[in-house]
Amino acid sequence: MLDPLEVHLLDFPNIVIKGSELQLPFQACLKIEKFGDLILKASEPQMVLFNIYDDWLKSISSYTAFSRLILILRALHVNNEKAKMLLKPDKTIVTEPHHIWPSLSDDQWVKITPPSQQRQQIAEIEKQAKEASQLTAVTTRTTNVHGDELIVTTTSPYEQAALVPRQIGV
Numbered sequence: 001m002l003d004p005l006e007v008h009l010l011d012f013p014n015i016v017i018k019g020s021e022l023q024l025p026f027q028a029c030l031k032i033e034k035f036g037d038l039i040l041k042a043s044e045p046q047m048v049l050f051n052i053y054d055d056w057l058k059s060i061s062s063y064t065a066f067s068r069l070i071l072i073l074r075a076l077h078v079n080n081e082k083a084k085m086l087l088k089p090d091k092t093i094v095t096e097p098h099h100i101w102p103s104l105s106d107d108q109w110v111k112i113t114p115p116s117q118q119r120q121q122i123a124e125i126e127k128q129a130k131e132a133s134q135l136t137a138v139t140t141r142t143t144n145v146h147g148d149e150l151i152v153t154t155t156s157p158y159e160q161a162a163l164v165p166r167q168i169g170v
Contacts, residue, residue: 005017008047024070024073025070025073025074025076025077026073027077028073028074028076028077028080029052029073031076031077031080032076032100034095034100035100050100051100052069052100053065053069054096054099054100054101054103055099056068059106060106068109072087072101086112087101087102087112088102136155137153137154137155138153138154138155139151139152139153140152140153140154
């Protein structure tokens with residue numbers, strides 16, 4: 001990806017391109033439908049210019065915009081379909097013609113939660129439901145007809161109900 005960029009920057013000797021150890025997933029840009037369609041429809045080489053931040057910098061800092069972009073690109077790189085579902089959960093979310101990403105407000109961007117957080121919330125709800133239905137162990141001491149002491153531990157309501165009538169009848 002650096003070769004075409006280097007060719008265009010030959011006229012600018014004061015610009016130096018250096019590699020990075022950040023391992024930024026810019027190849028995920030090719031998975032974006034707008035870019036894919038542009039590549040497929042191309043009949044000749046052409047130079048195109050896109051603002052990959054759309055108009056984010058009007059309302060958020062450059063650091064936040066860069067972080068958002070990297071999160072989106074990594075999501076597209078790891079699981080393209082799930083990332084697209086997160087970015088466009090329903091038909092009401094539109095992408096403006098001159099934008100790459102869905103046109104969301106800052107609050108909507110904040111409310112997009114990754115699947116791991118959703119799974120964590122689901123796990124917490126399931127844990128609460130499990131705790132609510134936890135079995136209660138009841139230990140009962142009784143003496144039988146022969147004078148032997150019996151210690152019985154019951155865990156289900158059925159066992160507890162079955163044990164009580166016998167104790168009353170003894």
